[in-house]
Amino acid sequence: MSVILKALAEFVLYAVLAAFAQNAVLSRALGVSHLVRLVDDGATGNGAFCLLLTVVQVVAVPLCWGTNQLLTPFAYRSAVRPLVFLLITAAACGLVWLVYWLALGKKQSDDAHKEMGALLVTASFNSCVLGTMLIVTTQSLTLPQAIGFALGSGLGYYLAVVLVAEGQRRLRNRRIPMSFRGLPITLLYLGMLALAIYGFTGHTLLI
Amino acid sequence: MSEKQVVSRHGSLMVYQDLLVATLPLLAMAVFLYGPRPALLWLAAVVTANLCDQLVALLRHRPFDPLEFSNESFGAVLVLLLPASVSYYVVIVSVAVAVLVGKEAFGGLGCYPFHPTAVGYAVAAVSWPEQVFSFPQPGTWLPVVNAGSAGLVQSASYTLKNGGTPRIDTLNLMLGNYAGPMGATAVVILVACALLLAVRRRIQWDAALPFLAVCFAIAWLFPRMGRVGLALPWVEAPVRLASVGYELCSGTILYAGIFMLSDPAILPRHRAARVAFGLTLGVMSMLYRYYGSYETGVCFAMILVGSFASAFDRLHLRWLDRKEALNQ
Amino acid sequence: MTIEKARYWAENMTELSKNDRLWLNNPVIMQGVGLAPMVVAATSGYTALVLAVAVAVMLTPTRVAGAVLRKALGEQYDRFAVLCYALPAALCYIAAYFLVRHLWGPSALQQVGVYLPLLVFEPLIIRRYRAAVPEGPARALRRGLYTTVGYLVVLLGVGLARELLAQGSLMGVQLLDVQLFPLAAQPAGGFMLLGAVCAAWRGRVRAFKRNIYQEVERNK
Numbered sequence: 001m002s003v004i005l006k007a008l009a010e011f012v013l014y015a016v017l018a019a020f021a022q023n024a025v026l027s028r029a030l031g032v033s034h035l036v037r038l039v040d041d042g043a044t045g046n047g048a049f050c051l052l053l054t055v056v057q058v059v060a061v062p063l064c065w066g067t068n069q070l071l072t073p074f075a076y077r078s079a080v081r082p083l084v085f086l087l088i089t090a091a092a093c094g095l096v097w098l099v100y101w102l103a104l105g106k107k108q109s110d111d112a113h114k115e116m117g118a119l120l121v122t123a124s125f126n127s128c129v130l131g132t133m134l135i136v137t138t139q140s141l142t143l144p145q146a147i148g149f150a151l152g153s154g155l156g157y158y159l160a161v162v163l164v165a166e167g168q169r170r171l172r173n174r175r176i177p178m179s180f181r182g183l184p185i186t187l188l189y190l191g192m193l194a195l196a197i198y199g200f201t202g203h204t205l206l207i
Numbered sequence: 208m209s210e211k212q213v214v215s216r217h218g219s220l221m222v223y224q225d226l227l228v229a230t231l232p233l234l235a236m237a238v239f240l241y242g243p244r245p246a247l248l249w250l251a252a253v254v255t256a257n258l259c260d261q262l263v264a265l266l267r268h269r270p271f272d273p274l275e276f277s278n279e280s281f282g283a284v285l286v287l288l289l290p291a292s293v294s295y296y297v298v299i300v301s302v303a304v305a306v307l308v309g310k311e312a313f314g315g316l317g318c319y320p321f322h323p324t325a326v327g328y329a330v331a332a333v334s335w336p337e338q339v340f341s342f343p344q345p346g347t348w349l350p351v352v353n354a355g356s357a358g359l360v361q362s363a364s365y366t367l368k369n370g371g372t373p374r375i376d377t378l379n380l381m382l383g384n385y386a387g388p389m390g391a392t393a394v395v396i397l398v399a400c401a402l403l404l405a406v407r408r409r410i411q412w413d414a415a416l417p418f419l420a421v422c423f424a425i426a427w428l429f430p431r432m433g434r435v436g437l438a439l440p441w442v443e444a445p446v447r448l449a450s451v452g453y454e455l456c457s458g459t460i461l462y463a464g465i466f467m468l469s470d471p472a473i474l475p476r477h478r479a480a481r482v483a484f485g486l487t488l489g490v491m492s493m494l495y496r497y498y499g500s501y502e503t504g505v506c507f508a509m510i511l512v513g514s515f516a517s518a519f520d521r522l523h524l525r526w527l528d529r530k531e532a533l534n535q
Numbered sequence: 536m537t538i539e540k541a542r543y544w545a546e547n548m549t550e551l552s553k554n555d556r557l558w559l560n561n562p563v564i565m566q567g568v569g570l571a572p573m574v575v576a577a578t579s580g581y582t583a584l585v586l587a588v589a590v591a592v593m594l595t596p597t598r599v600a601g602a603v604l605r606k607a608l609g610e611q612y613d614r615f616a617v618l619c620y621a622l623p624a625a626l627c628y629i630a631a632y633f634l635v636r637h638l639w640g641p642s643a644l645q646q647v648g649v650y651l652p653l654l655v656f657e658p659l660i661i662r663r664y665r666a667a668v669p670e671g672p673a674r675a676l677r678r679g680l681y682t683t684v685g686y687l688v689v690l691l692g693v694g695l696a697r698e699l700l701a702q703g704s705l706m707g708v709q710l711l712d713v714q715l716f717p718l719a720a721q722p723a724g725g726f727m728l729l730g731a732v733c734a735a736w737r738g739r740v741r742a743f744k745r746n747i748y749q750e751v752e753r754n755k
Contacts, residue, residue, distance in 0.1 A: 082655040170319070206648070
């Protein structure tokens, strides 16, 4: 029982850590290129994208954790890790698609399927997903810690999306100098949020 | 948003002039305690802010308004958050970042999402923590050019952070006769400045009071000194009272509540939303103070909470709509 | 610039801008890709060079392989679009890994951390999979090389600038005794510096285009 409680405590701790102090976007800039596009593109639902990203991460991370244990004896595991994790991501993406198809697939139109498929692929093959998998393996987290980190990382990504989307009213202000509109001002905005997070952690994270 | 709309939305540009003037009594006290150096630092900050203003006017092909003191007020408020021993270079860089990045890049007056002073202070604190968090002893007249690092001590906030109990008597606490930021320690003068700003109707009470109230409550309920633990709120009242005194007076909480929360640009528009903003800022500021890496966290908290200031307005409007729908 | 050249630029501005991956349509400045390694890992000229070598090895071969696979798969491409680019990227990464290790040893890999393998999913390398219009291998090669050069210029420039500001050195050679802006070594500083560079660059590009049109207008 104490083992389960300890695992649960670690899970929650790492989830909170990954969501705030080690935020995927603000502390490590993971998936920031996608985030900038996502917030600019009003057609794509922020919530749906982040939900899919989190689900794929949570499904993929235990697989990559287990696979990493098998890779440990190999001298050049670091070279092949991205390839292995790519295949795991593809498998996780396929699994999520299968669950979606079984649950909702028959009720949706073909266009909705296509849209969902495109969104799922973008959310899966995202540097935030690969980055999370690499971090949990290179920092030797235990399984509960790794799953907690994956969940928190997804939530942290959503938090960053919400914060940037919330700032859009200011970031689309016509009084912003022309040269700063769009990507430059978004980067400055992210920089200030990253500064605020750094004010809490006070140290550079291991990369 | 046109300049006219900005001005009408934010009442009057005079708010920044009043803030600038209100820093002068604190500056006078700092000069009394540390010699002429604080005055020169203040001047460096104000001149840097002014030059940045002129530079932006040149780059944006618009006339420079010599009677608009927002940048100068940000510089003046920022420099008083720093120790009297800080180098001129740190002051110049942090003011330049505050004005150019924190304010002008976002469109100028009234358009910035974060208080420029908070941005400038955060940059200085992260870049030069050894300078920003080391303080000279009051009564030490510092060299004008190079203050050096000899004779610098940690502040009461640092002592609290490391589980210690500061030993500053009430009179010294009120007069600012202890090591701390130049303008944030003299409580008596801070209160006088607050009265001045209140008379001029510059203080946004609907944000400042909840902010200070929450800080008070957290310091009372969860003191970092005296090993009070989770005792009932009325147990160990003298220790709790001392905790409140140190938490509110030794850092930048009181100063931020008076000077930085007076800027209407960073606050939500509606009263209820401002109250919520103040409460949230208070909670985040104390969280940063208690668990953050730096001994003062109100500027970092202000950046974080400022990022979702508009959400408070939206939630308030949604609540009003729902209330109206229920009444119909 | 001569008036004929100005007229040519004015008439073909959209096409020329699109093809100019170094200056007018830089992948970082204009398209906002490849940001993560630049903001977090490229804190010095050395780490920027390590990342630059990896990008040089990965980007163009991935793009060419993707173009070839797309052509080979035909109608089935949509099912495997992302894998057509991500798989070659992962394989090219293996080559990049060993090259970096050979040139600078395991310490270089540690210094850039996860941001080297992260290039496998980086939009800079694989986003071509989303393009509606296929490209031939020759065009993919040309575009890949131009994009690589454009990215490398910004990556190395930002890395060197961050090292100079944060440490006062360039490629490990100490030039200054003071730290001009220590925040530049942190991700927050990386975001801000990159934002400022983007703004300055875009401003310059706008001024360039404006001058062209004004020159043509004056000589009508």
